[in-house]
Amino acid sequence: MGDMTNPDVVIIGAGHNGLVAGIVLARAGLAVTVVEANPKRAGGALGSEEGTLPGYIHDVGAAFFPFARASPAFLDLDLEAAGLRWHNMPVESCHPGPDGSFACIKRGVEGAGELFDDPHDAEAWADLVRWHAKIERPLLDLLLRPFPTLGPVFSLLPFDLFRLLRIMLSSGRGLAERMFRGPAARRVLPGLALHVDVGPDDTFGAALGYMLGLTATTGGYCIPEGGAQKIADTLVLLLERHGGKVVLGQRVKRIIVDGRRAAGVELSDGQQLRANKAVFANTGAPALFLDLIARQHMPGRVVRAMERFPRGWGTFKVDWALSKPVPWAVEHARQAAVVHAGDSLDDLSRFTNQVRGGDLPDNPYLVIGQQSLGDPTRTPDQGHTLWAYSRVPPTVEGGWKAHAEAFGDQIDARIEGLAPGFLQCVTGRRVVSPHDLEDMDANLVGGDLGGGSNAWNRQLLFRPVFPYFRYRTPVKGLYLCSSYAHPGAGVHGMCGYNAAAIALRDLA
Numbered sequence: 001m002g003d004m005t006n007p008d009v010v011i012i013g014a015g016h017n018g019l020v021a022g023i024v025l026a027r028a029g030l031a032v033t034v035v036e037a038n039p040k041r042a043g044g045a046l047g048s049e050e051g052t053l054p055g056y057i058h059d060v061g062a063a064f065f066p067f068a069r070a071s072p073a074f075l076d077l078d079l080e081a082a083g084l085r086w087h088n089m090p091v092e093s094c095h096p097g098p099d100g101s102f103a104c105i106k107r108g109v110e111g112a113g114e115l116f117d118d119p120h121d122a123e124a125w126a127d128l129v130r131w132h133a134k135i136e137r138p139l140l141d142l143l144l145r146p147f148p149t150l151g152p153v154f155s156l157l158p159f160d161l162f163r164l165l166r167i168m169l170s171s172g173r174g175l176a177e178r179m180f181r182g183p184a185a186r187r188v189l190p191g192l193a194l195h196v197d198v199g200p201d202d203t204f205g206a207a208l209g210y211m212l213g214l215t216a217t218t219g220g221y222c223i224p225e226g227g228a229q230k231i232a233d234t235l236v237l238l239l240e241r242h243g244g245k246v247v248l249g250q251r252v253k254r255i256i257v258d259g260r261r262a263a264g265v266e267l268s269d270g271q272q273l274r275a276n277k278a279v280f281a282n283t284g285a286p287a288l289f290l291d292l293i294a295r296q297h298m299p300g301r302v303v304r305a306m307e308r309f310p311r312g313w314g315t316f317k318v319d320w321a322l323s324k325p326v327p328w329a330v331e332h333a334r335q336a337a338v339v340h341a342g343d344s345l346d347d348l349s350r351f352t353n354q355v356r357g358g359d360l361p362d363n364p365y366l367v368i369g370q371q372s373l374g375d376p377t378r379t380p381d382q383g384h385t386l387w388a389y390s391r392v393p394p395t396v397e398g399g400w401k402a403h404a405e406a407f408g409d410q411i412d413a414r415i416e417g418l419a420p421g422f423l424q425c426v427t428g429r430r431v432v433s434p435h436d437l438e439d440m441d442a443n444l445v446g447g448d449l450g451g452g453s454n455a456w457n458r459q460l461l462f463r464p465v466f467p468y469f470r471y472r473t474p475v476k477g478l479y480l481c482s483s484y485a486h487p488g489a490g491v492h493g494m495c496g497y498n499a500a501a502i503a504l505r506d507l508a
């Protein structure tokens with residue numbers, strides 16, 4: 001067995017998927033070293049730092065964790081036993097309109113529809129929530145475990161399978177218009193799908209909104225006490241408990257291949273780190289297949305697929321320090337973990353078309369997070385933090401430097417429209433452009449937060465490229481374990497967890 005300087009496994013990248021893979025491998029007795037480019041912290045797009053006023057903690061990327069209590073990886077690793085504390089807010093997600101209309105997602109079956117402003121839609125939502133509570137476990141196993149995992153299908157009744165298929169085959173708009181009659185309820189699920197690059201009119205687009213909306217009714221959009229970084233730090237702690245190690249501030253520039261087998265990595269300062277058994281890449285798929293491995297080890301078909309790899313959209317993020325909570329006109333939003341700005345299905349479609357067309361959206365759809373409402377440790381005084389992002393083209397004419405503050409002002413204005421008086425509460429603001437996100441984490445190319453496109457034809461068998469959808473790659477002993485692999489974006493740890501399970505099977 002190797003040791004920490006002569007490890008069995010080298011993992012490139014200490015994103016949460018790399019860390020989860022590392023823990024599973026180290027727990028199985030392998031010596032694991034994780035090499036991370038960021039000089040300050042592990043976690044990649046899962047982390048937090050000061051950014052506005054001293055002592056104000058802002059999440060740098062992921063902030064709300066619907067899979068925290070349901071992902072098989074997190075259930076297995078038991079982060080709570082290692083000291084992590086989750087908090088929920090009374091309302092998980094509020095979808096207010098400028099006309100005062102609203103629909104809100106709450107946790108639990110009891111009173112599930114009570115915060116929908118239309119009685120018909122309240123009952124339709126409550127019915128969906130009741131049904132989802134019954135099928136969530138097999139559904140999550142079906143979607144999160146290595147594909148294909150057919151066992152969970154057999155625990156679903158034919159009626160459940162039919163209902164599920166009907167949802168999954170719909171567009172976001174199709175499902176919303178079939179189920180609901182009011183504009184508020186109709187904007188909920190298609191709005192959630194815009195967390196990634198799935199618009200209301202996209203083929204088979206309903207699945208993503210469904211998953212994000214309905215998992216909020218079980219585990220909720222919970223947050224870790226102290227900031228998202230606490231999740232990453234807890235994973236590092238668990239890795240170290242099993243003898244693994246994270247090396248910060250080292251970028252891997254090349255994977256060493258000996259006799260068609262991954263044998264280690266070369267760092268940007270020229271040092272080499274040999275791996276006795278395997279190399280894991282918590283990197284982008286194109287970065288792995290085009291940049292980190294010499295071309296002679298890659299089939300031409302994979303190279304060509306990676307050269308035209310479809311990226312997700314860019315992400316533009318803003319952090320604020322506030323003197324008091326946001327004074328939302330819709331009262332329920334004042335108790336919500338997340339507030340979504342998107343007025344109607346047509347508003348969301350228009351936004352989608354503008355971003356796809358390469359234009360800065362003129363009425364930016366927003367995911368707005370109110371972490372400090374549920375976790376007062378995020379600020380040193382009575383103040384509050386606010387976090388929001390919109391989806392944007394990865395690049396804009398004239399460059400992001402020229403547009404970032406003005407686009408930040410547009411986002412301010414949209415929140416002010418839903419919460420008159422908001423601007424008077426702002427005591428600090430930081431804008432984060434797609435380029436800033438990529439500078440922080442090389443996987444977020446052009447601000448793409450989804451590990452590439454999350455369209456239906458980029459999932460399951462096709463993620464990241466057929467036939468390498470089960471974490472193995474054309475090079476023996478080399479595994480892809482980032483969100484570019486199945487099941488994709490989000491903090492669930494399953495890309496790393498599944499990749500480690502498959503590698504352990506190969507090594508047995």
Ligand SMILES: Cc1cc2nc3c(=O)[nH]c(=O)nc-3n(C[C@H](O)[C@H](O)[C@H](O)COP(=O)(O)OP(=O)(O)OC[C@H]3O[C@@H](n4cnc5c(N)ncnc54)[C@H](O)[C@@H]3O)c2cc1C
Nearest residue numbers: 013015016017037044045061062063064252482483490491
């Ligand atoms: C603004 C934003 C908001 C989000 N909101 C949510 C949310 O609320 N909830 C949710 O579940 N998800 C959210 N996400 C998505 C989620 O953060 C990601 O899907 C997830 O963090 C991806 O994890 P990962 O481990 O695959 O990769 P990453 O977190 O991207 O980590 C990859 C790591 O690898 C390192 N790396 C890459 N290349 C190299 C190299 N050559 N050498 C060394 N190190 C390298 C990087 O520095 C990085 O640390 C959000 C993302 C963003 C950007």
